[in-house]
Amino acid sequence: MNFLGYRRPDGSVGVRNYVLILPATRLCNQVAYRIGQTVAHTKTVISTGEYGRHKRDRDRQARVLVGLARNPNVAATVLIGMKEGVGYPEFQLSRLVPQIASCGKPLVAVNLSEEGGMHRAIGKGIIEARRLVYEASKIRREPFPLEKMIIGVKCGSSDPTSGISGNPAFGNLVDRVVGAGGTALFSETIEVVGAEDELAKRAVSPKVAEDLYGAVKKTEKAAAGIGEDIRTINPIPENIAAGITTLEEKSLGAIAKSGTVPLQGVLEYCQQPPGKGLYFMDGWMSSFSLPMSFAAAGCQMVFYQIGGQGMPDEDPPIYATNTGVVAPLIYVTGNPRTYQKARLHIDMTTGEVLTGEMSVSQAGERLLNLAVDIASGMLSKGETVNYMDPLEVYFEGPFL
Amino acid sequence: MKFQAIALHEKDNVGVLLEDVKKNQCVPIGGRQKHEIAARDDIRFGHKIALMDIPQGGIIQKYGHPIGVATQKIFAGEHVHIHNVGGLRAGGKSPAGKGERA
Numbered sequence: 001m002n003f004l005g006y007r008r009p010d011g012s013v014g015v016r017n018y019v020l021i022l023p024a025t026r027l028c029n030q031v032a033y034r035i036g037q038t039v040a041h042t043k044t045v046i047s048t049g050e051y052g053r054h055k056r057d058r059d060r061q062a063r064v065l066v067g068l069a070r071n072p073n074v075a076a077t078v079l080i081g082m083k084e085g086v087g088y089p090e091f092q093l094s095r096l097v098p099q100i101a102s103c104g105k106p107l108v109a110v111n112l113s114e115e116g117g118m119h120r121a122i123g124k125g126i127i128e129a130r131r132l133v134y135e136a137s138k139i140r141r142e143p144f145p146l147e148k149m150i151i152g153v154k155c156g157s158s159d160p161t162s163g164i165s166g167n168p169a170f171g172n173l174v175d176r177v178v179g180a181g182g183t184a185l186f187s188e189t190i191e192v193v194g195a196e197d198e199l200a201k202r203a204v205s206p207k208v209a210e211d212l213y214g215a216v217k218k219t220e221k222a223a224a225g226i227g228e229d230i231r232t233i234n235p236i237p238e239n240i241a242a243g244i245t246t247l248e249e250k251s252l253g254a255i256a257k258s259g260t261v262p263l264q265g266v267l268e269y270c271q272q273p274p275g276k277g278l279y280f281m282d283g284w285m286s287s288f289s290l291p292m293s294f295a296a297a298g299c300q301m302v303f304y305q306i307g308g309q310g311m312p313d314e315d316p317p318i319y320a321t322n323t324g325v326v327a328p329l330i331y332v333t334g335n336p337r338t339y340q341k342a343r344l345h346i347d348m349t350t351g352e353v354l355t356g357e358m359s360v361s362q363a364g365e366r367l368l369n370l371a372v373d374i375a376s377g378m379l380s381k382g383e384t385v386n387y388m389d390p391l392e393v394y395f396e397g398p399f400l
Numbered sequence: 401m402k403f404q405a406i407a408l409h410e411k412d413n414v415g416v417l418l419e420d421v422k423k424n425q426c427v428p429i430g431g432r433q434k435h436e437i438a439a440r441d442d443i444r445f446g447h448k449i450a451l452m453d454i455p456q457g458g459i460i461q462k463y464g465h466p467i468g469v470a471t472q473k474i475f476a477g478e479h480v481h482i483h484n485v486g487g488l489r490a491g492g493k494s495p496a497g498k499g500e501r502a
Contacts, residue, residue, distance in 0.1 A: 161446065164408065220490045243417075243446040245460075245467065246460075247490055354406075
């Protein structure tokens with residue numbers, strides 16, 4: 001089975017062909033926004049602030065910026081920064097340019113100070129972005145095998161169908177992608193609490209199991225340290241309304257999305273996987289954050305399993321719209337009622353698994369077909385909307 | 401026969417409802433267990449029903465794994481949720497719970 005993608009100089013394959021407008025620092029957000037408003041076929045990052053954050057968190061922020069630019073769906077990048085010496089060292093053009101340029105894709109750095117200020121930098125950025133978009137449009141899609149596919153899987157608005165008909169179907173998709181030589185990432189460390197023994201059994205080495213236990217322990221300790229009942233935070237109120245009672249119950253349903261294949265490694269937040277296969281990324285469960293984290297780690301697409309029973313209304317607002325910036329977000333539900341309520345947002349339902357009318361394997365096969373279609377250019381429903389939620393980076397804190 | 405609740409493991413003491421059920425309704429269980437239980441409460445789709453009596457302090461088992469602890473005696477057929485179950489992990493506070501795992 002092949003998908004049609006865009007060949008990149010570093011050997012990766014894009015499923016979209018965007019020019020990314022990237023501010024190095026929050027000070028450059030407005031410049032990036034103006035360029036993105038003017039130039040078609042671009043995606044714009046509106047950066048979250050780096051001020052008052054310690055070095056590890058600034059490194060995270062920089063890893064997000066670099067990772068989004070290196071994502072295979074990006075054909076070229078316009079990076080906007082300030083003159084050398086302004087701001088923290090992690091966000092200097094001299095620091096960011098080599099990290100992005102090493103993947104071989106076109107990169108234009110616009111130095112706001114050298115251009116003569118903000119408005120001239122906007123003009124320069126528009127000229128460069130238009131040129132890059134035009135050049136990028138010459139790249140043709142070509143067929144590639146599934147070993148070039150890299151997806152992220154997330155679950156959210158979890159309800160009791162998530163662990164029965166939703167996440168197991170995602171697990172089957174992961175098994176199929178990884179079985180064909182591809183790569184899959186999953187995350188949400190707090191939602192491994194209570195299910196870590198099951199996952200650790202699948203680790204390829206004792207070191208990987210140890211890394212997994214380490215990540216979970218750190219997060220559980222932080223949760224216990226705040227002195228509030230975890231159940232007032234996670235499961236979230238919608239989960240509880242839908243019938244999920246404890247964090248452990250949510251976790252056991254959540255890890256089903258990782259399938260049954262061996263766990264190759266534990267990644268730091270937004271770290272690109274060093275090889276193929278299934279990886280766990282230490283990350284935050286937020287729907288407004290995690291799809292972006294997967295995109296920054298190099299995922300071409302993010303599959304979002306939505307339970308949705310706790311969503312109160314017909315035609316509900318969806319949890320997140322394209323927070324991945326460069327990687328399409330694809331919604332799938334295992335809850336037939338949710339699909340009825342939110343058909344405008346949800347790309348596919350695997351709800352028939354609930355009643356046994358469809359097997360988990362059949363659901364996985366249909367998901368893989370959807371993945372290949374969307375990878376080859378079909379839009380996800382979320383991509384039909386001109387709205388993007390703001391970036392939320394998973395910081396360690398404290399903020400000073 | 402069509403089942404109205406699913407047991408996800410042979411050893412589970414709770415099942416998940418696939419339909420809304422009313423008090424005193426007889427609920428056929430499917431999945432990894434095959435039996436029937438009379439509902440003791442009105443219970444909504446997706447929520448849990450006790451498949452057997454569970455003593456106070458007893459472990460609630462779903463997916464074949466512990467998901468919490470009974471904070472009071474739970475009778476077969478009762479709605480199982482936050483009013484009678486506490487979490488055991490990540491600082492879960494419940495009268496019978498241990499809180500964070502050592």
